[in-house]
Amino acid sequence: MKEANYSFFHQITCAFRKEGFARLKGMESTMNIAKLVSKNMLRRPGRFIFTLLGITIGMASFVALLSMGDNLRSEVTQQADALGAHLVVMSRTNCPFVMMSVLTGDQMPEAIPREVVGQIAALDGVSTAVPYLTIGASIDETLVTLTGILPAEMKEHRDWAVQAGNYFANDSESVVIGAGVATRFGLSIGDTLTFRGVDFPIAAILYSTSSNDDATVFMPLNIIQQIFGLGDYVSFIAVTLNDVTKVEQYAAAILDFANVTVTTDEELLGSVLLILGSVNVTLQLIAGVALIAAAFGIINTMMTAIYERRREIGILRAMGSKSRVIFQIFIIESGLYGLFGGLLGLAVGFVVSRFAAPFIQQNQFADVLGTPDAAVTLSVTLVLIVLSLSILISIVSGIYPAWKASKLTPMEAIRNV
Numbered sequence: 001m002k003e004a005n006y007s008f009f010h011q012i013t014c015a016f017r018k019e020g021f022a023r024l025k026g027m028e029s030t031m032n033i034a035k036l037v038s039k040n041m042l043r044r045p046g047r048f049i050f051t052l053l054g055i056t057i058g059m060a061s062f063v064a065l066l067s068m069g070d071n072l073r074s075e076v077t078q079q080a081d082a083l084g085a086h087l088v089v090m091s092r093t094n095c096p097f098v099m100m101s102v103l104t105g106d107q108m109p110e111a112i113p114r115e116v117v118g119q120i121a122a123l124d125g126v127s128t129a130v131p132y133l134t135i136g137a138s139i140d141e142t143l144v145t146l147t148g149i150l151p152a153e154m155k156e157h158r159d160w161a162v163q164a165g166n167y168f169a170n171d172s173e174s175v176v177i178g179a180g181v182a183t184r185f186g187l188s189i190g191d192t193l194t195f196r197g198v199d200f201p202i203a204a205i206l207y208s209t210s211s212n213d214d215a216t217v218f219m220p221l222n223i224i225q226q227i228f229g230l231g232d233y234v235s236f237i238a239v240t241l242n243d244v245t246k247v248e249q250y251a252a253a254i255l256d257f258a259n260v261t262v263t264t265d266e267e268l269l270g271s272v273l274l275i276l277g278s279v280n281v282t283l284q285l286i287a288g289v290a291l292i293a294a295a296f297g298i299i300n301t302m303m304t305a306i307y308e309r310r311r312e313i314g315i316l317r318a319m320g321s322k323s324r325v326i327f328q329i330f331i332i333e334s335g336l337y338g339l340f341g342g343l344l345g346l347a348v349g350f351v352v353s354r355f356a357a358p359f360i361q362q363n364q365f366a367d368v369l370g371t372p373d374a375a376v377t378l379s380v381t382l383v384l385i386v387l388s389l390s391i392l393i394s395i396v397s398g399i400y401p402a403w404k405a406s407k408l409t410p411m412e413a414i415r416n417v
Contacts, residue, residue, distance in 0.1 A: 057345075076269065119258065127240040167203065
């Protein structure tokens with residue numbers, strides 16, 4: 001027994017000499033976990049960078065998709081508020097994509113007779129019934145929304161302010177453009193836009209409303225119906241009521257005399273958000289694959305680190321370090337990978353989302369952003385979620401390697417001396 005003990009301590013003494021007495025004495029005297037963690041993480045710079053890069057890419061994709069999704073949700077809500085309608089009357093349909101077109105300003109079927117507008121306006125308790133006729137048009141071979149309106153009623157309903165020029169009348173063969181259209185195409189008062197071979201001078205430019213009005217060209221309803229040969233029909237009607245608690249009663253009253261679909265502003269918003277929510281979940285699942293790959297990268301890095309540092313771990317144990325100290329060292333390392341990766345992921349994801357937004361906006365889901373320059377922002381909530389998730393994934397990934405490290409014995413260290 002004495003010989004075994006002597007042999008054991010002799011080998012430990014040899015290990016002290018081989019590793020350097022000063023180095024081990026420093027370990028013994030300080031047992032500073034922070035220094036151990038930092039030294040071990042930076043021991044292999046290449047491995048540290050690539051492991052961190054894996055977490056960064058995973059979190060960046062998650063941040064980019066989540067930030068743009070949050071921005072889309074807020075913009076959809078803003079567009080619904082800008083519409084200012086308690087009820088929306090559309091052609092007979094239950095398709096949520098048609099409902100989305102109400103907010104995006106995309107072309108909709110002209111299926112509601114204009115006489116229905118008058119019938120709705122005549123109902124006792126209806127404040128306004130504003131018709132819209134939306135069609136697709138182009139400026140310099142770029143698609144824009146052309147909307148037919150009743151000029152006076154629309155200006156009052158949307159509370160527009162004119163930035164330049166003079167607002168048009170019902171029979172005016174001219175157009176009013178949103179601020180975004182003027183900026184995008186470099187247009188000013190007196191310039192001419194051509195639709196169906198007819199020239200329309202720009203009568204006025206509106207101040208920015210931070211809605212899809214900024215990206216729209218407006219024309220008097222009767223003129224657009226005549227030019228495009230659409231007859232006396234409109235795409236949808238925005239209805240406001242004096243008593244918003246009676247929306248269901250008015251919806252039923254409209255259905256009594258018109259073959260249309262009537263939806264409340266809350267139902268409209270809910271349908272659009274449901275579509276966006278489904279798309280966001282799909283994209284986030286894709287980002288989740290990157291996070292899983294990053295998690296396995298952490299496990300691989302930590303397991304490799306255990307193999308390389310078995311000698312040090314065993315010597316620490318021989319010097320009296322408890323298993324929980326070894327466990328803490330590896331858990332802290334994993335958590336720091338998550339923290340640094342999360343911070344870098346936030347920065348990279350924000351930059352990516354800013355550059356990607358203009359390209360992603362070229363579809364119906366993102367047209368609700370209104371203008372090509374709609375900002376993508378990071379909320380405090382999103383920052384906290386991303387950092388928490390990154391650290392949590394990293395710590396969970398490090399539990400098994402930390403457990404394995406904490407179970408190493410001094411004898412296993414000696415075999416590597």
